[in-house]
């Protein structure tokens with residue numbers, strides 16, 4: 001078996017391990033979701049998430065290796081998400097990755113979760129650099145200018161709620177449960193997006209930042225005026241709300257693509273599963289002759305394949321992390337990434 005990179009992801013409520021070869025070929029990608037456990041609390045409970053990761057992680061790694069037909073001796077590097085995310089949850093993946101890397105004598109490669117979401121696009125697509133990349137997830141909404149596999153500059157991000165948070169909070173207000181993005185997507189298919197109008201904050205302004213908290217507030221006010229919507233109204237509300245998010249995201253990404261003069265755009269993260277966002281993006285970018293690439297849903301929501309892919313590219317540049325690598329909770333991407341940002345471990349190899 002050629003050299004493989006083991007990817008490990010545990011930043012939120014998915015315990016995942018994947019085996020990657022040749023930089024971006026996925027031999028296995030096992031995702032154990034805890035969504036059903038957190039559902040009854042209406043959101044992710046950090047302490048429960050950490051405990052579940054501890055219970056699941058070794059079995060998930062074993063399964064990923066077995067499915068890939070690989071053994072531990074085939075591992076040439078261990079890539080792991082070290083942030084942003086829930087500290088306790090991250091610690092589980094990170095400690096496991098460190099133990100494996102140390103025990104096997106192979107390098108550890110720390111990976112940024114948001115950058116990994118964008119790297120997921122390379123699994124299924126050949127995207128030309130530079131491109132504009134939008135990461136839309138439960139905790140983040142960030143726009144990047146991407147010039148190479150591991151080089152990106154942040155252009156803007158949300159000033160308050162993330163797009164996924166806006167979906168999840170609306171779903172909660174509408175009694176649709178958690179996580180709600182997928183429920184709104186389903187109901188919106190039968191609704192009229194014009195029936196209820198929601199604001200599109202910052203849509204036409206020149207900033208690359210986003211703001212979604214006003215959208216949720218406008219839903220609160222709407223429900224005060226129109227309590228207990230029937231099935232028809234519920235579908236219309238979902239369609240109108242979703243349209244406001246999709247349009248804001250697509251127009252802002254287009255603005256950035258035009259400003260940077262790029263020929264391609266990438267959307268990634270859990271919200272990029274949204275069917276209306278995907279359709280509108282391909283329509284609007286298509287009109288402007290810009291290619292838009294969005295990973296399959298399984299590579300949009302949290303998964304370790306994306307971590308393994310970014311880890312492989314980072315490793316190829318000879319950049320690895322040492323065993324003092326720590327977790328971090330909030331976004332730290334307000335800089336241009338360059339070579340040599342991470343320290344080289346003694347066992348580091350270049351490929």
Ligand code: KG4
Nearest residue numbers: 137138139164181182185270271274301302
């Ligand atoms: O990337 P992800 O799996 O985890 C984080 O890193 O946060 O994203 C989860 C988010 C949740 O807010 C979820 O409601 C949203 O992605 N989501 C969707 C859809 N599927 C997942 N939002 C809108 N439409 C969907 N189909």
Ligand code: ZN
Nearest residue numbers: 137269270302
């Ligand atoms: Zn994520």
